[in-house]
Amino acid sequence: MSNVRQALAEQLAEAVFQALAEDLTRQERALLIVSGGSTPVPFFKALAAKPLPWSRIDITLADERWVDEQSSDSNAKLVRENLLQGAAANANFVPLTSDASTPEEGVEEVAKRTASLSWPASVVILGMGGDGHTASLFPDSLELGLALSTDEPLVAVRTPSQPQPRITFSAGRLHQAHRHILHITGDDKRSVLANAMNGDDVRKLPIRAFLSCPLAIYWAP
Numbered sequence: 001m002s003n004v005r006q007a008l009a010e011q012l013a014e015a016v017f018q019a020l021a022e023d024l025t026r027q028e029r030a031l032l033i034v035s036g037g038s039t040p041v042p043f044f045k046a047l048a049a050k051p052l053p054w055s056r057i058d059i060t061l062a063d064e065r066w067v068d069e070q071s072s073d074s075n076a077k078l079v080r081e082n083l084l085q086g087a088a089a090n091a092n093f094v095p096l097t098s099d100a101s102t103p104e105e106g107v108e109e110v111a112k113r114t115a116s117l118s119w120p121a122s123v124v125i126l127g128m129g130g131d132g133h134t135a136s137l138f139p140d141s142l143e144l145g146l147a148l149s150t151d152e153p154l155v156a157v158r159t160p161s162q163p164q165p166r167i168t169f170s171a172g173r174l175h176q177a178h179r180h181i182l183h184i185t186g187d188d189k190r191s192v193l194a195n196a197m198n199g200d201d202v203r204k205l206p207i208r209a210f211l212s213c214p215l216a217i218y219w220a221p
């Protein structure tokens with residue numbers, strides 16, 4: 001981990017800490033939506049060390065692979081091992097999978113479970129892949145149009161470029177959050193983001209769906 005990426009993760013953790021603490025002065029509970037992948041690990045560790053009233057914080061994911069939680073591909077496993085540590089283990093974490101064998105069969109149950117969270121979310125932290133996907137809104141997903149337009153909170157997603165089926169919060173549900181943050185690293189992702197900002201089609205670069213939220217960008221080389 002480079003020093004600049006570590007510093008970025010710490011700055012992001014401080015910003016999320018301040019946002020959650022601020023919202024908790026006005027409301028009993030606050031919801032944080034995080035992303036999976038490899039980028040958020042140092043951020044998770046830095047946030048876990050913050051002196052928040054964790055038992056008043058709900059945490060869920062922007063998206064998830066439909067895999068067992070013991071799988072190394074599970075975003076929930078990543079959150080449990082890196083964010084829900086120490087005092088942060090008192091947070092109420094709601095994962096996005098169920099015992100159903102497919103996301104199409106399980107999406108309704110997960111939607112019921114997530115309905116009890118403290119919406120609208122205080123903060124959504126998005127990641128982005130090199131193909132411009134964010135959450136599980138992939139350019140080659142069969143359900144991209146649906147996920148970009150539906151009023152439903154969650155969508156089951158099949159994506160030819162991805163080995164597993166997935167579940168994702170819809171763009172509409174993520175848009176409702178009070179604050180939107182994009183956390184990315186590396187020159188490749190910076191170029192992808194620049195292309196998205198320069199006006200490529202949202203179906204080619206789905207991150208475009210969040211550029212006017214407004215979106216705070218946390219980037220390091």
Ligand SMILES: O=C1O[C@H](COP(=O)(O)O)[C@@H](O)[C@H](O)[C@H]1O
Nearest residue numbers: 035036037038039127128129135
């Ligand atoms: O598949 C996913 O990838 C993106 C980006 O992940 P990274 O490894 O490039 O940081 C992530 O935002 C998303 O939640 C995850 O499911």
